[in-house]
Amino acid sequence: MRNLNDYYFFVQVVEHGGFAQAARHTGTPKSTLAKRVAALEAELGVRLIQRTSRRFTVTELGQDFYRHASAMLIEADAAEDVVKGRLAEPSGTVRITASVPTAQTVLARVLAQVALEYPKVFVSVHVSDRFVDMVQEGFDIAVRDHFAPLPDSGLxxxxxxxxxxxxxASPAYLAAHGVPLQPQDLAQHAGLVSAAGGGPWLLEDEAGAKAEATPQARMHANESSVLVQAAQAGxxxxxxxxRMVGEALEAGRLQRVLPQWRAGTVTTTLLMPHRRGQLPSVRLVADAIARG
Known part of the structure; x- marks a missing residue:
């Protein structure tokens, strides 16, 4: 395998016109430079430099090799500058995947603010409820809402x-049909449910008591905004x-039913492929989403 450091040493020797001059410039012992250039010549199987005690000459092939090696080092410096620039100021594309409700309630406002504050950061949001292979599809961040713990995926x-x-429920519905006082009362009420045949609602109160409730299904939909609109319509x-009903609650279009009970807990988790080496733009966006 090539030792690219030898390319660097060779370029330094050529540019400074000899081993002694290159040693003074680089701080590398003259003997080391001579040894590394000799190793490079041996690997290539050609003579790059003709050297005697009185004369230093770069061969014709050595001059051609120097031009390419020098260009390679310039490109290496340019590559390093690109990385340093990205590390110094967040920039570049950050690809995010999220479900529809998560994008609407978690990402929309946050990502707009990030774009305003960091014009060199380009956010690309892919909204889908399907399974996404982050690594294979090139996503930097996935935002997932879930009721049960996520499996260990290596992310x-x-x-x-x-x-x-x-x-x-809406105030109008409760005025017309009465306010449930305990979970079993829900059996006498119309339910707007997230899936057909989804089973009972599993409720838990502040003290940890559990109960099941099965309302009379009036509508089912697997999209949250449809259920919100249906509830507001009575x-x-x-x-x-x-968070999906918070605005409607504040505006009075909806009100809590059995406020001492909850139908589970939803957790929002960020998933990222790598723990280390993330670009500042990815860390910036992840932190902004976490702050909400």
């Missing part, structure tokens, strides 16, 4: 948020992560 997992799944009771 770096960074938990950034955890919030309750709450029951909500079609029934739904359960969703708090």
């Amino acid at each position: 770096v997992q960074r938990r950034v948020a955890s919030e309750p799944v709450v029951l909500v 079609l029934g009771i739904t359960c969703l992560p708090l």
Whole structure:
């Protein structure tokens, strides 16, 4: 395998017109320079420099080799400068994958602010609910909302948020159909559920007591905003992560049902392929998402 340091030593010797001059410039002993150039010549099987006690001459082939070796070192310096520039100031493309509701409720505002503050950072967001192979598809960050712990995938997992799944309905619905006082009362109410035949809602109160509730399914949808709109229209009771209904709760379009109970907890986790060597742009975006 080539020792590219020998290319560097050879270029220094040629540029400074001899081993003694190159030794003074580089701080490398003259004997070391001579040994490394000799090793390079032996590896290549050619004479690059004709040297005697009185004369130093670069051969014709050595001059050609010098031009290419010198260009290689210039390109190596340029490559290093690119990395140093990226490390000094966040820049470049950061590819993110997230589900539709996560993109809407977690990423939209945060990423817009990052783009405003760091104009050299280009964020590319891929929104999909399908399984994504981060490494194979070249994503830097995945943002996942999940109810159960994520499996050990070899990816770096960074938990950034955890919030309750709450029951909500419109004031008009509750005025018309009554306010449930305990979980079993939900059996007499219309339910807006996230999947057909999804089973009962599993509830837990602040003291850790558990209960099951099975409302009468009025609608099912696997997209959260549909359920929010249906609840606001007065079609029934739904359960969703708090952040997805927070604005409607604050505006009074929805209100909590059985506020002392929750239908589980949703956790938001950032997944990244590598623990080390991340570019500042990736760390910057990950930190911004974590802060929310």
